[in-house]
Amino acid sequence: MNVWLIPSSLSTTPTALSTPHHHLHLPIIPTKLSLHNTLLATTLSFGFFLSPFPSSASVLQPTPLPIPLSTSSETCRDVELRNITVPTAPEVVTNEGLVQEAWQIVDDDFLDTGRNRWSQDTWQLKKNDILSNTIQTRSKAHNIIKRMLASLGDPYTRFLSPEEFSKMARYDMTGIGINLREVTDENGDHRLKVLGLILDGPAHSAGVRQGDEILAVNDTEVKGKSAFEVSSLLQGPNGTSVTIQLKHGNCGPVESIEVQRQFVARTPVFYRMEQTESDAAQIGYIRLKELNALVRKDLVIAMKRLQDMGASYFVLDLRDNLGGLVQAGIEIAKLFLNEGDxxxxTAGRDPQFQQAVVSDTSPLIRAPLVVLVNDKTASASEIVASALHDNCRAVLVGKRTYGKGLIQSVFELQDGSGVVITVGKYVTPKHKDINGNGIEPDFQKLPAWDDVSQHLSKCSMLQQG
Structure with a gap:
């Protein structure tokens, strides 16, 4: 069984899933990863900003490595591959075994965030009832799993047919047809490996192979950077090229490869300078349409340009932003937070979902900040809004946010189908549950900037005790 962790966004609602969407198209990660590591390695938002490659080239799977020329290189390559788990072909499984596998996933990891008062005792009774009779066909087994998951009363927990699950394996957040994974070596150092390749995609055609270590992108060393950050460096306009320095295997050689990008990376950041009517204050207005792999880089550029133009206050517009990459939301929040905030x-039954994500950098700006929100500000956007609000860095203006703060994991079953299970939820820095509640703004209409400064100052004093 393979499992992927996915940050939940508004687009995971049953209606939105009529087309395979949500943060998926992931590389297969064949073990249960911690939230932190998974977000860094493969933080994804399905269907928001990527155009899949043609179906003939879009199956994301390991590519056979070149046959080594010597015993020493073979040994080196074998050592290297111990750090990369290769997805295997589906095993033969009985219909009853398939249903039991899906049942067990729920029993181990499902987090009931509704009012159904789910319990393992009642879930055990359901299994006994379901498996009391022989299941004659695979189609019937799939239907049983669908009904079993539907009985949980969670709109985000659902079954994926083999066809739907297969489409999820086409995700590429780099634009060159690779997925990256952070691997810790024996010295405790983090290295970035190519976890999966799109066969005949840009990187594969240029000579990149599974297990290769990424050393630099366009002469920028990637040591110490997350998979998310490096994926952002790899992205760019369709038809442009990116130069990757990589090491084949554990022992080299090191090679620089030029790869042509094959999808259009659209910036989600729009900005302009405005001036208040009452005084000469310069306002830097920034709108984020979505949170994709480009958003942090482009937001930094926008803020620096607005500062150079004389902006003394900032407005961050998250209205109608349905979310996207959770890691992008976290990185955006860190741009405004103090180190240690x-x-x-995150909360869940499994200890791996009981985490605190803390800012590890100093803020890019310290100017007063207004964040505009409404009832379509959801998921990763709510993470940004709540982080800035609860840490007294921003005033929220507008309407109560949507209230989507769940975490789902996608588990592959042995016949190539899959299940999406709610396994955790997000809680704000002030320990408020986002899901189903949303975030209440401080003001419905934009206040005077003096009021903004006073509100933030009062918030900070109360927070410090």
């Missing part, structure tokens, strides 16, 4: 908490 809590960005978000």
């Amino acid at each position: 809590t960005v978000i908490y």
Whole structure:
């Protein structure tokens, strides 16, 4: 069984899933990863900003490595591959075994965030009832799993047919047809490896192979950077090229490869300078349409340009932003937070989902900030809004946010189908549950900037005790 962790966004609602969407198209990660590591390695938002490659070239799977020329290189390559788990072909499984596998996933990891009062005792009774009779066909087994998951009363927990699950394996957040994974070596150092390749995609055609270590992108060393940050460096306009320095295997050689990008990376950041009517204050207005792999880089550029133009206050517009990459939301929040500030908490039955994400950098700006929100500000956007609000860095203006703060994991079953299970939820720095509640703004209409400064100052004093 393979499992992927996915940050939940508004687009995971049953209606939106009529087309395979949500943060998926992931590389297969064949073990249960911690939230932190998974977000860094493969933080994804499905269907928001990527155009899949043609179907003939879009199956994301390991590519056979070149046959080594010597015993020493073979040994080196074998050592290297111990750090990369290769997805295997589906095993033969009985219909009853398939249903039991799906049942067990729920029993181990499902987090009931509704009012159904789910319990393992009642879930055990359901299994006994379901498996009391022989299941004759695979189609019937799939239907049983669908009904079993539907009985949980969670709109985000659902079954994926083999066809739907296969489409999820086409995700590429780099634009060159690779997925990256952070691997810790024996010295405790983090290295970035190519986890999966799109066969005949740009990187594969240029000579990149599974297990290769990424050393630099366009002469920028990637040591110490997350998979998310490096994926952002790899992205760019369709038809442009990116130069990757990589090491084949554990022992080299090191090679620089030029790869042509094959999808259009659209910036989600729009900005302009405005001036208030009452005084000469310069306002830097920034709108984020979505949170994708480009958003942090482009937001930094926008803020620096607005500062150079004389902006003394900033407005961050998150209205109608349905979310996207959770890691992008976390990185955006860190741009405004002090080192040590809590960005978000996660909660779940499994200890790996009981985490605190903390800012590890100093803020890019310290100017007063207004964040515009409405009832379509959701998921990762709510993480940004709550982090800035609860840490007294921003005043929220507008309407109560949507209230989507769940975490789902996608598990592959042995016949190539899959299940999406709610396994955790997000809690704000002030320990408020986002899901189903949303975030209440401080003002419905934009206040005077003096009022903004006073509100933030009062918030800071109360927070410090």
